[in-house]
Amino acid sequence: xxxxxxxxxxxxxxxxxxxxxxxxxxxxxxxxxxxxxxxxxxxxxxxxxxxxxxxxxxxxxxxxxxxxxxxxxxxxxxxxxxxxxxxxxxxxxxxxxxxxxxxxxxx
Numbered sequence: 001x002x003x004x005x006x007x008x009x010x011x012x013x014x015x016x017x018x019x020x021x022x023x024x025x026x027x028x029x030x031x032x033x034x035x036x037x038x039x040x041x042x043x044x045x046x047x048x049x050x051x052x053x054x055x056x057x058x059x060x061x062x063x064x065x066x067x068x069x070x071x072x073x074x075x076x077x078x079x080x081x082x083x084x085x086x087x088x089x090x091x092x093x094x095x096x097x098x099x100x101x102x103x104x105x106x107x
Contacts, residue, residue, distance in 0.1 A: 023104035036104040
């Protein structure tokens, strides 16, 4: 008697959700530490590193509105400090590329 085992490959497809970044919070050195993410009718503040991890894990994509145009937000590592930050252009050298966003008003 020959026992045959079948291996079934299952392809898992993850749906990536898109979220809009609408505002920013920065520290005393003007480094953006949190961003406001619009979710439905509400806006929630998230630490930048949390957004970076979601981008790198390909769990979510983020965009913002710059002068009426949709622009994608990317995670980038600072070349000297090694700290991750968010930028709208993957080739941008400016760390605070999201400074055009308004300041988040916390409630």
